[in-house]
Amino acid sequence: MLARIGGLLAGFAWLSAAAVPPLRLGAPAPDWTVQSVAGNKAPLSRCLRDHKRDTVLLAPRPGQWIPRPDLEAAARRLGELGVDLLVIPPQPEPGRPGLEPIAPATVLVDSGGVVRRIEPGRLLAGKELEEFAGQWRLGREVFLSACARCHGDDGSLEICGDVKPLTGIGNRLTPAQIYERMRVGELGHDDVLVRGRFHKRKEIEAVVVFVRGL
Numbered sequence: 001m002l003a004r005i006g007g008l009l010a011g012f013a014w015l016s017a018a019a020v021p022p023l024r025l026g027a028p029a030p031d032w033t034v035q036s037v038a039g040n041k042a043p044l045s046r047c048l049r050d051h052k053r054d055t056v057l058l059a060p061r062p063g064q065w066i067p068r069p070d071l072e073a074a075a076r077r078l079g080e081l082g083v084d085l086l087v088i089p090p091q092p093e094p095g096r097p098g099l100e101p102i103a104p105a106t107v108l109v110d111s112g113g114v115v116r117r118i119e120p121g122r123l124l125a126g127k128e129l130e131e132f133a134g135q136w137r138l139g140r141e142v143f144l145s146a147c148a149r150c151h152g153d154d155g156s157l158e159i160c161g162d163v164k165p166l167t168g169i170g171n172r173l174t175p176a177q178i179y180e181r182m183r184v185g186e187l188g189h190d191d192v193l194v195r196g197r198f199h200k201r202k203e204i205e206a207v208v209v210f211v212r213g214l
């Protein structure tokens with residue numbers, strides 16, 4: 001009898017975990033409890049509302065500790081890019097919806113609270129962390145100047161020829177597949193051609209990162 005009850009409880013626990021939707025690119029971030037570098041805790045929604053800035057979130061796995069000096073250094077470097085840094089500490093039930101299966105993880109949420117970039121299984125630091133945020137922001141800049149006329153600022157338009165909506169594309173296609181569909185003309189190591197416009201390769205690689213988060 002006890003074994004049967006234990007099995008039922010385990011089954012309910014599995015169903016509960018399965019009911020938590022995965023963290024998805026282009027979707028609103030759950031309102032996790034987050035912690036500032038100084039140790040102050042608040043709902044993510046409040047932090048975004050107060051600061052109105054793109055934010056990188058570090059989600060360590062249970063028992064994993066990020067040294068305070070490392071956080072302070074990372075916050076300073078991201079601050080120079082106009083990006084905030086917050087930590088999503090491990091929490092008791094209901095925990096961190098969407099994060100537990102991929103923690104540790106690094107997540108980029110824009111100022112409107114939408115998940116734009118996810119690095120599962122890793123807490124980025126140093127130059128990698130700067131590039132994680134900086135590449136997405138460069139991609140947004142290039143996309144808005146070169147692509148939004150047909151695609152719209154949020155990728156939802158389909159008013160130009162064979163253009164299709166881009167929303168949710170990062171959950172369906174890999175970066176390589178998105179790059180291929182952009183019909184990039186290879187001009188050299190650093191230069192490419194996309195729809196009659198010259199770009200640096202790093203700009204188009206950044207656009208792929210941005211488009212994945214639409």
